[in-house]
Amino acid sequence: MRSLTVRNNMVKEANKQKGFSMIEILVTLLITAIGLLGLASMQMLSLKNVNNSQFRTLATFYAYDMAERMRSNKTGLTTYQSITGPGTKPSCSSSCSASDIAKLDAYEWNELIDNLPEGNGSVSKNGDKYEIKIEWNEQVKGGSGGSVEKQSLTLDVSI
Secondary structure, eight states, X not given: OHHHHHHHHHHHHHHHOOSOOHHHHHHHHHHHHHHHHHHHHHHHHHHHHHHHHHHHHHHHHHHHHHHHHXXXXXXXXXXXXXXXXXXXXXXXXXXXXXXXXXXXXXXXXXXXXXXXXXXXXXXXXXXXXXXXXXXXXXXXXETTEEEEEEEEEEEXXXX
16 A cells, blocks of 8 residues: 555656756756857867967978078078068079079068068078078957967078
8 A cells, every 4th residue: 555655656746847947948058058159269269379370380481491592502692681571583594693593582482471461581691690580460369359460480590
């Protein structure tokens, strides 16, 4: 008899709860929406950082590229010092002088640097070393939100 009473009480308890209330569903949707917004924000931040690291990698590659160009044309080193930005493509016929090769290197190098946002490159002599400097714009997050700032990479080389 007692087992029958316990069983009847269990059936009554089971019949009382029929499902979720609307408030529980809305709270679940709100928590899910906040989580998805956070996920989207993290994805955007990740994409921005990947872009910035790509620009830094390219700038490093371009600086070393110019250093190797200078090492391969030691006779034209004085011409490399005048590189401050894009110039005109030099044309030389069958044979080029060391200065013409340096001007062509400078032109090709500045064409590469145009792959960076507002990229600019320069080469200058500082004592017995050459300073290869590349500047570009990069998105950064500041205290008041995102902004674009000028970044630079300087490579000092002895040739």
